Amino acid sequence: MRCDSCGREGVSYLVSLDARHGYTRLCADCLAKLGDEAESAASRCPRCGLDAESLRRQGRLGCPVCVGSLRRELVAQWRRGGRAASYAGKVPGSGPRAPSPEADTLRAELAAAVAAEDFERAAALRDLLRSGLGCPDVEAGS
Numbered sequence: 001m002r003c004d005s006c007g008r009e010g011v012s013y014l015v016s017l018d019a020r021h022g023y024t025r026l027c028a029d030c031l032a033k034l035g036d037e038a039e040s041a042a043s044r045c046p047r048c049g050l051d052a053e054s055l056r057r058q059g060r061l062g063c064p065v066c067v068g069s070l071r072r073e074l075v076a077q078w079r080r081g082g083r084a085a086s087y088a089g090k091v092p093g094s095g096p097r098a099p100s101p102e103a104d105t106l107r108a109e110l111a112a113a114v115a116a117e118d119f120e121r122a123a124a125l126r127d128l129l130r131s132g133l134g135c136p137d138v139e140a141g142s
Contacts, residue, residue, distance in 0.1 A: 001025055004025045006029070045062060045063065045066045047063050047066075050062035050070065052073040103129060110125040110126060
C-alpha cells in the first residue's frame, strides 16, 4: 500500500485523522512526523504560545489558559517537586463564609462597647470574632 502523505510504497498504518474523511494510510516516517506535530501542538498554549520547554526553563505560566493546555507538564513538575498532582488553591476552603447570627450579635456588642469606651470588653469581643466565629470581614492583624 502507498502512503497518502509521501507516496512511498511499503508498510503503512491506517490513521483516523478526521471522522468525516475516514482513514489515511501513512508510512512509519510520516506517522512519526504526525505524532511529533500533534504532541508539539498539544503542549503549546493556544492563547500565549508558551510551550512545555519554556515552562520548564522559566518556571512560570504565561496566562490562565496555560493551566489547561500545559496540565500534563504542570503535574509532572509538581510531582518532581514533591507536591500532589491536584491543586486546591492557596488555602483550601478559604472562600467567603456566610456570617453567623452569633457573629452579628458580637459585632453589635463590639460597637456598643467601643461607643461606651469599654475598650477591654471591645478587645475581648474583637479577639472572639477573629478566632473564627464566622466573621469573614474581620481578619487577624487589622
